[in-house]
Amino acid sequence: MSLAFVVARKEIRDHARDPRSLWSSAMMALMGPAVVLLVSLSDRAPGQNGARVLLGTLSVFALVSAFAGAIDIAMDSTAGERERRSLLPLLLNPIPRSDVIVGKWIAVTAYALGALALNSLGVVAVLAWAAPLLLASRAQLIVVWVVLGLVPLAALGAAVNLFVAVLCRTTKEAHTALRFLVFLPMLVGMFLVFFPSWTGRAWFLLPIVGQQTLIALEPSAPVVQGAILAIVTLVSSVLPLVAASRVLNRDDILSA
Amino acid sequence: MIDVRQLRKRFGSVTAVSDVSFTAPNGRITGILGENGAGKTTTLALICGLLRPDGGSIQVGPGDHTPLARRRRVGALLDHKELYDRLTVRENIAYFGRLHGISPPDLHTRVQGVVSQLGLDRIADRRLAGFSQGERMKVALGRAIVHAPGHLLLDEPTNGLDIPSVHGLRGVLRRMRDQGACILFSSHVLDEVRALCDNVVVMSHGRVVARGSAAEICRQTECPTLEGAFLALTGREVIPS
Numbered sequence: 191m192s193l194a195f196v197v198a199r200k201e202i203r204d205h206a207r208d209p210r211s212l213w214s215s216a217m218m219a220l221m222g223p224a225v226v227l228l229v230s231l232s233d234r235a236p237g238q239n240g241a242r243v244l245l246g247t248l249s250v251f252a253l254v255s256a257f258a259g260a261i262d263i264a265m266d267s268t269a270g271e272r273e274r275r276s277l278l279p280l281l282l283n284p285i286p287r288s289d290v291i292v293g294k295w296i297a298v299t300a301y302a303l304g305a306l307a308l309n310s311l312g313v314v315a316v317l318a319w320a321a322p323l324l325l326a327s328r329a330q331l332i333v334v335w336v337v338l339g340l341v342p343l344a345a346l347g348a349a350v351n352l353f354v355a356v357l358c359r360t361t362k363e364a365h366t367a368l369r370f371l372v373f374l375p376m377l378v379g380m381f382l383v384f385f386p387s388w389t390g391r392a393w394f395l396l397p398i399v400g401q402q403t404l405i406a407l408e409p410s411a412p413v414v415q416g417a418i419l420a421i422v423t424l425v426s427s428v429l430p431l432v433a434a435s436r437v438l439n440r441d442d443i444l445s446a
Numbered sequence: 447m448i449d450v451r452q453l454r455k456r457f458g459s460v461t462a463v464s465d466v467s468f469t470a471p472n473g474r475i476t477g478i479l480g481e482n483g484a485g486k487t488t489t490l491a492l493i494c495g496l497l498r499p500d501g502g503s504i505q506v507g508p509g510d511h512t513p514l515a516r517r518r519r520v521g522a523l524l525d526h527k528e529l530y531d532r533l534t535v536r537e538n539i540a541y542f543g544r545l546h547g548i549s550p551p552d553l554h555t556r557v558q559g560v561v562s563q564l565g566l567d568r569i570a571d572r573r574l575a576g577f578s579q580g581e582r583m584k585v586a587l588g589r590a591i592v593h594a595p596g597h598l599l600l601d602e603p604t605n606g607l608d609i610p611s612v613h614g615l616r617g618v619l620r621r622m623r624d625q626g627a628c629i630l631f632s633s634h635v636l637d638e639v640r641a642l643c644d645n646v647v648v649m650s651h652g653r654v655v656a657r658g659s660a661a662e663i664c665r666q667t668e669c670p671t672l673e674g675a676f677l678a679l680t681g682r683e684v685i686p687s
Contacts, residue, residue: 282494282590
């Protein structure tokens with residue numbers, strides 16, 4: 191496991207020197223707050239009822255930011271390594287391939303959490319400006335939602351992105367595949383914003399659906415539901431990580 | 447010492463390596479000579495534990511012979527040898543040192559030792575983007591030997607290198623051999639094998655077709671040159687000059 195941290199440390203340092211990936215993550219993180227800010231500046235600024243839609247829209251972008259905030263880093267550290275032909279030398283080291291994946295996952299999750307933090311700051315800033323009453327009444331809910339909903343989702347998103355990217359031989363291929371994946375939280379989130387009656391109890395344990403359901407609960411902060419969802423989401427991360435490790439163990443992973 | 451017995455590997459319907467057996471002793475440079483597609487790279491990847499063999503045994507030094515244990519004892523520079531351009535020379539080498547479990551106090555000394563040995567002092571703190579092919583090869587070699595392996599595996603390491611870089615690399619390999627390392631070296635360049643290797647294993651179509659010193663192989667095939675011997679062993683027609 192300590193070797194996984196060696197990999198994580200290298201990936202974090204390596205990508206901290208990649209301004210394009212960092213800018214891409216930052217722009218994706220701030221896209222939601224920027225869009226909602228523009229809507230609130232327009233003549234059709236929402237009233238109290240519309241404020242719920244505003245919060246819902248912000249939440250969808252936050253879902254995307256948490257799930258795919260470090261998508262470029264996931265691509266570069268897996269498909270990019272295959273494409274650059276630096277994966278094989280890495281695998282020549284005496285490190286279990288599961289540790290390679292876990293190390294990369296730690297790094298991608300760290301960057302996804304950075305993107306989520308940026309997005310959360312943007313959400314709070316936009317709400318404080320456009321709907322201060324809504325922010326005041328939902329402050330506790332937003333904190334629970336971010337900590338118990340979105341932080342674990344960042345870990346799951348990092349795992350899923352890594353799994354998809356490690357299947358790809360080039361970053362271009364990974365980019366195409368992951369672009370479809372980004373639509374998943376966006377479509378689910380938008381659907382639940384406009385059709386909230388679909389968020390029945392049975393769906394609550396499903397990651398992404400659960401996160402969007404959590405923010406729709408009111409007025410009190412749903413700590414218990416949040417904690418259950420956090421555990422389910424974190425446990426769900428294991429499956430793509432195991433699958434990604436298996437991909438790394440395949441013979442054809444060595445062919446560029 | 448590297449000892450390979452009846453090694454077999456198939457990729458789907460293609461037999462890449464079939465009943466390959468040879469021994470590469472310590473303190474010697476053993477060359478694997480073969481045409482493109484002869485199975486040289488696959489054999490090295492199997493020895494490193496990168497690929498799982500379908501049959502046969504691989505022994506790298508004494509003790510445990512699991513793929514992970516073999517990778518601890520081997521330094522390898524295979525076909526893919528790219529580096530991390532956003533890291534410096536030292537950081538690239540230190541990363542692999544850490545993955546080999548070298549402790550932090552020891553790591554600094556090891557990295558500095560490799561940097562000095564390969565003449566990389568001047569560029570040691572520069573990031574790799576923009577490095578020449580020769581400089582990159584030296585850094586890749588530095589990464590492969592930072593844990594002071596007793597066994598070094600190289601797959602056509604001089605491809606794309608200029609003459610001074612080839613000369614420098616040969617010097618490093620000879621020094622390591624003289625210190626007792628077992629060096630296994632694949633190439634399809636006869637001059638390279640002649641200049642460096644103490645023993646030669648000739649492979650063709652995934653099989654070993656001859657082994658011994660260059661002189662022994664010439665004697666076995668009754669050819670005056672290694673080139674002629676190689677062509678005869680691989681079933682090619684020798685065109686008189």
